[in-house]
Amino acid sequence: xxxxxxxxxxxxxxxxxxxxxxxxxxxxxxxxxxxxxxxxxxxxxxxxxxxxxxxxxxxxxxxxxxxxxxxxxxxxxxxxxxxxxxxxxxxxxxxxxxxxxxxxxxxxxxxxxxxxxxxxxxxxxxxxxxxxxxxxxxxxxxxxxxxxxxxxxxxxxxxxxxxxxxxxxxxxxxxxxxxxxxxxxxxxxxxxxxxxxxxxxxxxxxxxxxxxxxxxxxxxxxxxxxxxxxxxxxxxxxxxxxxxxxxxxxxxxxxxxxxxxxxxxxxxxxxxxxxxxxxxxxxxxxxxxxxxxxxxxxxxxxxxxxxxxxxxxxxxx
Amino acid sequence: xxxxxxxxxxxxxxxxxxxxxxxxxxxxxxxxxxxxxxxxxxxxxxxxxxxxxxxxxxxxxxxxxxxxxxxxxxxxxxxxxxxxxxxxxxxxxxxxxxxxxxxxxxxxxxxxxxxxxxxxxxxxxxxxxxxxxxxxxxxxxxxxxxxxxxxxxxxxxxxxxxxxxxxxxxxxxxxxxxxxxxxxxxxxxxxxxxxxxxxxxxxxxxxxxxxxxxxxxxxxxxxxxxxxxxxxxxxxxxxxxxxxxxxxxxxxxxxxxxxxxxxxxxxxxxxxxxxxxxxxxxxxxxxxx
Numbered sequence: 378x379x380x381x382x383x384x385x386x387x388x389x390x391x392x393x394x395x396x397x398x399x400x401x402x403x404x405x406x407x408x409x410x411x412x413x414x415x416x417x418x419x420x421x422x423x424x425x426x427x428x429x430x431x432x433x434x435x436x437x438x439x440x441x442x443x444x445x446x447x448x449x450x451x452x453x454x455x456x457x458x459x460x461x462x463x464x465x466x467x468x469x470x471x472x473x474x475x476x477x478x479x480x481x482x483x484x485x486x487x488x489x490x491x492x493x494x495x496x497x498x499x500x501x502x503x504x505x506x507x508x509x510x511x512x513x514x515x516x517x518x519x520x521x522x523x524x525x526x527x528x529x530x531x532x533x534x535x536x537x538x539x540x541x542x543x544x545x546x547x548x549x550x551x552x553x554x555x556x557x558x559x560x561x562x563x564x565x566x567x568x569x570x571x572x573x574x575x576x577x578x579x580x581x582x583x584x585x586x587x588x589x590x591x592x593x594x595x596x597x598x599x600x601x602x603x604x605x606x607x608x609x610x611x612x613x614x615x616x617x618x619x620x621x622x623x624x625x626x627x628x629x630x631x632x633x634x635x636x637x638x639x640x641x642x643x644x645x646x647x648x649x650x651x652x653x654x655x656x657x658x659x660x661x662x663x664x665x666x667x668x669x670x671x672x673x674x675x676x677x678x679x680x681x682x683x684x685x686x687x688x689x690x691x692x693x694x
Numbered sequence: 695x696x697x698x699x700x701x702x703x704x705x706x707x708x709x710x711x712x713x714x715x716x717x718x719x720x721x722x723x724x725x726x727x728x729x730x731x732x733x734x735x736x737x738x739x740x741x742x743x744x745x746x747x748x749x750x751x752x753x754x755x756x757x758x759x760x761x762x763x764x765x766x767x768x769x770x771x772x773x774x775x776x777x778x779x780x781x782x783x784x785x786x787x788x789x790x791x792x793x794x795x796x797x798x799x800x801x802x803x804x805x806x807x808x809x810x811x812x813x814x815x816x817x818x819x820x821x822x823x824x825x826x827x828x829x830x831x832x833x834x835x836x837x838x839x840x841x842x843x844x845x846x847x848x849x850x851x852x853x854x855x856x857x858x859x860x861x862x863x864x865x866x867x868x869x870x871x872x873x874x875x876x877x878x879x880x881x882x883x884x885x886x887x888x889x890x891x892x893x894x895x896x897x898x899x900x901x902x903x904x905x906x907x908x909x910x911x912x913x914x915x916x917x918x919x920x921x922x923x924x925x926x927x928x929x930x931x932x933x934x935x936x937x938x939x940x941x942x943x944x945x946x947x948x949x950x951x952x953x954x955x956x957x958x959x960x961x962x963x964x965x966x967x968x969x970x971x972x973x974x975x976x977x978x979x980x981x982x983x
Contacts, residue, residue, distance in 0.1 A: 428787070475966060475969070475970045478969075478970050478973075479969055479970075479973060481787075482730060482787070482790075483969060483973055485790075486730075486920055486924060486965075486969070487966060487969050489920070490920070490921075490962045490965050490966050490969075491962075491966065493917060493958075493962055494959055494962045494963065494966070497955050497958050497959045497962070498959065500955055501953075501955045501956065501959065616913065617798075620794055620798060623791070623794065624795075627791060659805070659806070660802060660806070661802075662798045662799075662801055662802040662805075663798065663799055663802030663803065663806075665795075665798055666794075666795040666796065666797070666798030666799035666801075666802065667795065667799060668795075669791060669792070669794060669795030669798070670778065670792050670795035670796060670799070673782065673788050673791045673792045673795070674778070674781055674782070674792065
């Protein structure tokens with residue numbers, strides 16, 4: 378009963394919130410909503426103990442795929458977003474073949490390399506990816522009405538509601554996956570890989586599964602972004618964005634489902650309210666860098682898992 | 695055709711010389727401290743900006759500016775060791791994340807100090823050495839090649855022939871056993887960090903007049919360095935130098951005969967293949983994983 382009350386309160390807050398803030402802050406709310414899906418999906422991958430540096434590029438795969446199928450093939454935008462998620466999942470499935478021959482540091486570097494290759498391919502092939510300038514004039518969401526509310530997607534508020542519903546649904550699925558036997562197996566793959574293997578768990582299959590599911594949701598997030606801003610290019614998905622995602626996840630702590638989301642929300646608010654109001658937008662990378670350093674030095678809870686893994690590997694040597 | 699091949703090879707040797715300076719530093723830091731320094735490309739960038747600040751803006755002689763770059767970035771390395779890597783010694787991936795944070799700080803400081811525009815540096819010398827009429831190499835590039843060879847030889851001598859070098863290699867092989875022999879882990883870490891960072895800074899300083907300098911130039915440097923150390927085997931200094939040569943030749947030839955982006959893709963693909971087929975690297979020993 379109390380839970381239900383909390384959820385209703387949260388829903389009302391989400392509905393009221395965009396009406397209390399300025400236009401540019403409404404836009405920030407849209408980006409934050411999409412970013413929440415990115416970090417939450419990133420956490421699913423970290424459940425198995427692997428840290429990827431290619432997640433943002435995978436998200437870009439969804440953005441490019443959705444932009445292309447709606448622009449070139451005239452597919453209905455909501456379907457395009459689904460295609461985006463599917464494309465990311467398929468690319469992840471293909472990448473998992475070479476990448477999951479590696480673990481830990483090597484996986485990190487391997488995912489980084491794979492991501493960079495994809496980004497360079499976008500840059501290299503002007504047809505169909507538009508080269509360094511990317512794709513412009515991506516179809517916006519078509520307006521529609523649900524009786525009590527008229528969705529007009531020139532307004533950030535409408536897109537905020539739309540993306541909030543999509544993201545909330547995705548988060549619910551991610552939550553269900555984490556609490557399902559499959560999700561528990563992800564934990565086992567991370568913390569007790571030898572024991573899990575001895576119990577007949579195919580480690581590589583579960584790592585691949587986490588990677589593919591996480592990538593699929595990242596793709597949906599990318600597609601949501603593409604249809605909102607209307608233009609994407611290879612630099613929209615570069616390492617700097619990946620560092621932001623990493624920062625949100627680490628500052629929030631990946632130990633819990635809500636940790637990365639909390640990190641994303643807190644840092645976005647900090648960025649918007651503190652930095653923009655003080656006119657310190659320019660120093661954002663500096664502040665983020667310092668926050669990353671300070672949180673890893675003084676509040677490394679999010680990284681507890683890695684410590685454990687590395688120390689265990691040291692013992693095994 | 696022969697001229698083109700010879701010319702491209704000369705360009706590749708130049709590329710190999712500064713890449714190996716960067717990669718050897720990265721390997722040294724990884725070997726001794728077990729940390730992958732993501733900020734290594736930015737250390738290169740800082741080295742370049744030291745030359746911008748001293749040589750281009752204040753007319754300090756070029757080689758004095760390069761030496762200043764080596765020392766300044768080396769000290770920056772000591773700062774990183776003390777502030778980041780020492781507290782995170784038992785947490786190598788934490789060190790990696792901290793170095794990503796440091797990378798962003800350095801980039802932001804470069805933007806604040808110098809702006810995002812590309813810096814123009816007056817050429818050190820306009821002289822060009824020409825062989826057989828058609829093959830030529832600017833003297834500025836010869837400086838880079840010669841300095842790299844001298845510095846790498848000095849490092850080799852230091853590591854193989856001096857007591858400090860022995861201590862360093864011992865710590866890299868087995869920190870606990872080294873500590874039991876009375877070798878200070880902290881001291882060796884500081885030496886490795888100073889040399890590793892300093893080499894990256896010097897490579898940046900040396901090549902500053904030859905490349906376009908901007909606060910985000912470290913990105914391509916670190917990618918190159920990663921490719922090289924993976925191909926060469928993560929813990930192997932000799933491997934890093936050999937892989938630098940291999941990579942420089944592949945990259946330069948693909949750039950010359952096809953295009954630059956394809957060369958980048960080839961380099962990354964080379965690294966992925968090595969990661970898949972032989973994760974210990976082409977020249978790495980088997981027990982280094």
